[in-house]
Amino acid sequence: MKNQNIKKSIHKLLKFAGITVNGNNPYDIQIKNDRLYRRVIHEPALGLGEAYMDGWWECRALDQFMAKVMCANLAELLRKEWQIKWDLLKSKLFNQQSSRRAFMVGKTHYDIGNELYQGMLDKHMQYTCGYWKDAATLDQAQAAKLELVCRKLKLAPGMKVLELGCGFGGFAHYAATNYGVDVTGYTVSKEQAKFGKELCRGLPVDIRLADYRTATGEYDRVISIGLMEHVGYKNYGTYMKLANRLLRDDGMAFVHTIGSNTSCSACNPWTAKYIFPNGMLPSIAQLGKAMENQFVMEDWHNFGEDYDKTLMAWHENFKQVWPKLKDRYSDRFYRMWEFYLLSSAGGFRSRTMQLWQIVMTKQGTPAPCCRVM
Structure with missing residues (x-):
C-alpha cells in the first residue's frame, strides 16, 4: 500500500471518529513525523503508543483523543489479520500468566x-x-x-x-x-x-x-x-x-x-x-x-x-x-x-x-x- 494511500485512509478513519489531523480542537492529533502512518497500519496499538513515546505525534487532550478513537473502534479497523492471528496463537499455546x-x-x-x-x-x-x-x-x-x-x-x-x-x-x-x-x-x-x-x-x-x-x-x-x-x-x-x-x-x-x-x-x-x-x-x-x-x-x-x-x-x-x-x-x-x-x-x-x-x-x-x- 502506497504511503499516500495509507495517509488518506488514516485521515478518513480519524475524521469518522470526529478527529481532524493537525486541527485546532484539543482532541485533534498533531502529526510531527509522517512515518507514523505506516507504523500504525502495521501495529495499531503498539505503533501508536510507541510513536507517542518517540514524539512522532502530540495532542493537547490525549484522553479526549483516545476516547474518540475507542468509541469509533478504530483499532479494530486498522489491525492487520496476521497480527491478530499471532497474538491469539501465542495466547492459545502458552499460559502468559503462569x-x-x-x-x-x-x-x-x-x-x-x-x-x-x-x-x-x-x-x-x-x-x-x-x-x-x-x-x-x-x-x-x-x-x-x-x-x-x-x-x-x-x-x-x-x-x-x-x-x-x-x-x-x-x-x-x-x-x-x-x-x-x-x-x-x-x-x-x-x-x-x-x-x-x-x-x-x-x-x-x-x-x-x-x-x-x-x-x-x-x-x-x-x-x-x-x-x-x-x-x-x-x-x-x-x-x-x-x-x-x-x-x-x-x-x-x-x-x-x-x-x-x-x-x-x-x-x-x-x-x-x-x-x-x-x-x-x-x-x-x-x-x-x-x-x-x-x-x-x-x-x-x-x-x-x-x-x-x-x-x-x-x-x-x-x-x-x-x-x-x-x-x-x-x-x-x-x-x-x-x-x-x-x-x-x-x-x-x-x-x-x-x-x-x-x-x-x-x-x-x-x-x-x-x-x-
Missing part, C-alpha cells in the same frame, strides 16, 4: 520506584479505582472505596481476611485499623511488600512476597482488589477454585477488577510491553464461567466511570511531582507514563472498559445483604 512468569509484572511495573507511586497516589496508596459518589478529592474517593469494600464484606473484629494481590498494603492497613480484622496479603512486588510491611507495622497484618497461587489456610473473607487483571483467561478457573478452597463455608469472596465488554485471549501489545506484562482484562462471560460450581454471585457493581476521574487525578499528581522525579527517569518514560494514564482514562470514558466489584458466597449458604452502594 506461576513462572508471575513476578514479571512486579519487576517491570510495581518495582520502578515507590517515590513515583507516593507522589501519584492518595494517602492510602491505592493503585485501583476510587469511589467518587460523594467524594471531591482523590483521598476522599479512595477512602470511600476502602470503606465500601469493608461494608460489602461485613467485616467484624477477629475475622481472618486473605487479600490476593495486596498492593502497597493500604487495604490491609485500613481494614485492620478500622475493623479489627487480621489480614494476610500476597504480592509479587518486592517494593510493595517492603512498603506494606512498614505501613502495617504493629497491626495484625502479614504481607508475603509470593504468587497468589501459593496461598494456604482458611479465611472468613477472600478478596482481591486489582489482581484479576493479571490472572489471565487460562487461570480464572484456578483463581475461583483457590478462593473457594481457602474460604470458610459461611465466608464471602470479593473481586474488584477492571473488566472488558468482550471476551479476549490476548494482551494489548503496548500495555503488555511497557506497563503490565501479561496483563489481560476479563469479561463477564469469562468470570461467570469460572464461577460455575464454585460460587453464587451475590452482587455485581459497575462504577467504571469513576476510573476516568481516578486516572485523571493520578495524571495531575504525576505532572505535579515530575520535577522531583525527572532525574531518575527519562523524558521517554514521562511520555510513556502519560500515554498509559490518559489512554486508560479514554478507555473508561468511551466505556470500552468497566470497573466491577463482585461479591460471592459458597453454594448452599444464606444470602448476605451486601448492596451498600
Whole structure:
C-alpha cells in the first residue's frame, strides 16, 4: 500500500471518529513525523503508543483523543489479520500468566520506584479505582472505596481476611485499623511488600512476597482488589477454585477488577510491553464461567466511570511531582507514563472498559445483604 494511500485512509478513519489531523480542537492529533502512518497500519496499538513515546505525534487532550478513537473502534479497523492471528496463537499455546512468569509484572511495573507511586497516589496508596459518589478529592474517593469494600464484606473484629494481590498494603492497613480484622496479603512486588510491611507495622497484618497461587489456610473473607487483571483467561478457573478452597463455608469472596465488554485471549501489545506484562482484562462471560460450581454471585457493581476521574487525578499528581522525579527517569518514560494514564482514562470514558466489584458466597449458604452502594 502506497504511503499516500495509507495517509488518506488514516485521515478518513480519524475524521469518522470526529478527529481532524493537525486541527485546532484539543482532541485533534498533531502529526510531527509522517512515518507514523505506516507504523500504525502495521501495529495499531503498539505503533501508536510507541510513536507517542518517540514524539512522532502530540495532542493537547490525549484522553479526549483516545476516547474518540475507542468509541469509533478504530483499532479494530486498522489491525492487520496476521497480527491478530499471532497474538491469539501465542495466547492459545502458552499460559502468559503462569506461576513462572508471575513476578514479571512486579519487576517491570510495581518495582520502578515507590517515590513515583507516593507522589501519584492518595494517602492510602491505592493503585485501583476510587469511589467518587460523594467524594471531591482523590483521598476522599479512595477512602470511600476502602470503606465500601469493608461494608460489602461485613467485616467484624477477629475475622481472618486473605487479600490476593495486596498492593502497597493500604487495604490491609485500613481494614485492620478500622475493623479489627487480621489480614494476610500476597504480592509479587518486592517494593510493595517492603512498603506494606512498614505501613502495617504493629497491626495484625502479614504481607508475603509470593504468587497468589501459593496461598494456604482458611479465611472468613477472600478478596482481591486489582489482581484479576493479571490472572489471565487460562487461570480464572484456578483463581475461583483457590478462593473457594481457602474460604470458610459461611465466608464471602470479593473481586474488584477492571473488566472488558468482550471476551479476549490476548494482551494489548503496548500495555503488555511497557506497563503490565501479561496483563489481560476479563469479561463477564469469562468470570461467570469460572464461577460455575464454585460460587453464587451475590452482587455485581459497575462504577467504571469513576476510573476516568481516578486516572485523571493520578495524571495531575504525576505532572505535579515530575520535577522531583525527572532525574531518575527519562523524558521517554514521562511520555510513556502519560500515554498509559490518559489512554486508560479514554478507555473508561468511551466505556470500552468497566470497573466491577463482585461479591460471592459458597453454594448452599444464606444470602448476605451486601448492596451498600
